[in-house]
Amino acid sequence: MRLSIRQLTKYFEGKAVLDDISLELSDVHSLAVIGPSGGGKSTLLRIIAGLLVPETGKVAINGREIPVEEEYLRRYRMTIGMVFQSYNLFPHLTALENIVLPLQRVHHMGREEALSQSGRLLHRFGLSAHGHKKPALLSGGQKQRIAIARAVAIRPSFLLFDEPTSALDPEYTSEVLDVIEELREERKDLILVTHEMGFAKSVADHVLFLDEGKIVSSGTPSEIFENPAEKRLRVFLDKVLKY
Ligand SMILES: Nc1ncnc2c1ncn2[C@@H]1O[C@H](COP(=O)(O)OP(=O)(O)OP(=O)(O)O)[C@@H](O)[C@H]1O
Ligand SMILES: [Mg+2]
Numbered sequence: 001m002r003l004s005i006r007q008l009t010k011y012f013e014g015k016a017v018l019d020d021i022s023l024e025l026s027d028v029h030s031l032a033v034i035g036p037s038g039g040g041k042s043t044l045l046r047i048i049a050g051l052l053v054p055e056t057g058k059v060a061i062n063g064r065e066i067p068v069e070e071e072y073l074r075r076y077r078m079t080i081g082m083v084f085q086s087y088n089l090f091p092h093l094t095a096l097e098n099i100v101l102p103l104q105r106v107h108h109m110g111r112e113e114a115l116s117q118s119g120r121l122l123h124r125f126g127l128s129a130h131g132h133k134k135p136a137l138l139s140g141g142q143k144q145r146i147a148i149a150r151a152v153a154i155r156p157s158f159l160l161f162d163e164p165t166s167a168l169d170p171e172y173t174s175e176v177l178d179v180i181e182e183l184r185e186e187r188k189d190l191i192l193v194t195h196e197m198g199f200a201k202s203v204a205d206h207v208l209f210l211d212e213g214k215i216v217s218s219g220t221p222s223e224i225f226e227n228p229a230e231k232r233l234r235v236f237l238d239k240v241l242k243y
Contacts, residue, residue, distance in 0.1 A: 001062055001158055001189040002026050008057030010043055017043050018054065019213035025206060030184050032204035033193045034224075036236055039210045041193045045162050048191065050077045061158070078106055081151030081159040085167050087143045089135040089150075095142075096122065096131035099150045107154055121149040125179055141172025148179050158189035166195055177203075197240055201225050209233045 003025045010018040018040045025031070033041045046052040048059060050066055050073045059066045067073050089098050099118035103109040109117070122131045125145045135143050144164055151159055161180065165173040177199050184190060184203055194200050200207060200221065207224040209217040209232075217224055217233045228234045 004060040006058045008054050010054045016213050021215050028206045029189050030204050031191045032200035032207045035210035040213045041210050042162050045160050045193055049082050049160050079157045081156035083147050083151050083161045083164050085163040087147045091135050094132050095146045099153050121153055125149050140168045141175045144176045161192040163193050
């Protein structure tokens with residue numbers, strides 16, 4: 001994907017959470033966003049998802065600007081798959097219906113087609129035996145794979161992941177990362193906010209380091225992890241890679 005960010009600023013309560021950031025990436029398939037807590041990673045992702053509107057600046061993806069009017073935004077959001085840390089599944093629906101319902105309601109797919117597409121995805125992500133269960137009966141890793149299946153089901157133009165594994169026990173982290181890795185291998189474009197440095201290093205073709213609302217570093221995984229030029233980045237990596 002092509003990603004163009006021009007002088008983007010977002011304020012919360014008078015404070016610039018994204019502070020005049022600009023970025024041009026012309027051919028990126030998997031972009032990892034790293035950085036300390038509160039640095040603005042989720043805010044940036046939510047703007048790219050069309051869930052938040054910035055105060056100033058523009059974001060364009062593949063040459064198309066993200067709209068600001070609610071009506072166009074609603075349509076834009078329907079083209080994106082987003083996966084959150086907290087799964088955001090409907091608790092009263094089964095795993096299968098969590099995938100089926102948005103296809104029917106939002107994307108106006110017929111019930112039969114929605115059911116067969118969702119069944120295929122459950123199978124693919126190793127969840128066929130769990131389709132009838134409600135989220136409360138699923139493990140964290142299973143819930144997150146359902147959330148990913150739901151995001152992929154709509155055939156999005158790209159996928160956004162906001163710390164998809166940080167609520168998971170370590171034993172479930174790899175099953176979710178495996179699914180993301182598979183999507184990357186299929187050349188699905190994705191942007192991933194993550195605390196998993198090893199994963200960012202192996203899966204991303206470009207990495208952004210965001211701190212205090214600024215893009216402090218932007219580079220290839222080897223530039224970021226092996227030759228970090230900026231002091232703030234080195235301090236951050238020393239801290240997170242310590243143990
Ligand atoms: N809806 C909101 N209202 C007020 N302040 C907010 C809101 N959302 C985020 N913030 C503030 O904006 C700053 C950036 O938040 P953001 O969630 O983007 O950080 P982050 O990099 O994703 O952090 P983390 O790694 O902890 O998820 C924080 O100081 C946060 O408190
Ligand atoms: Mg966040």
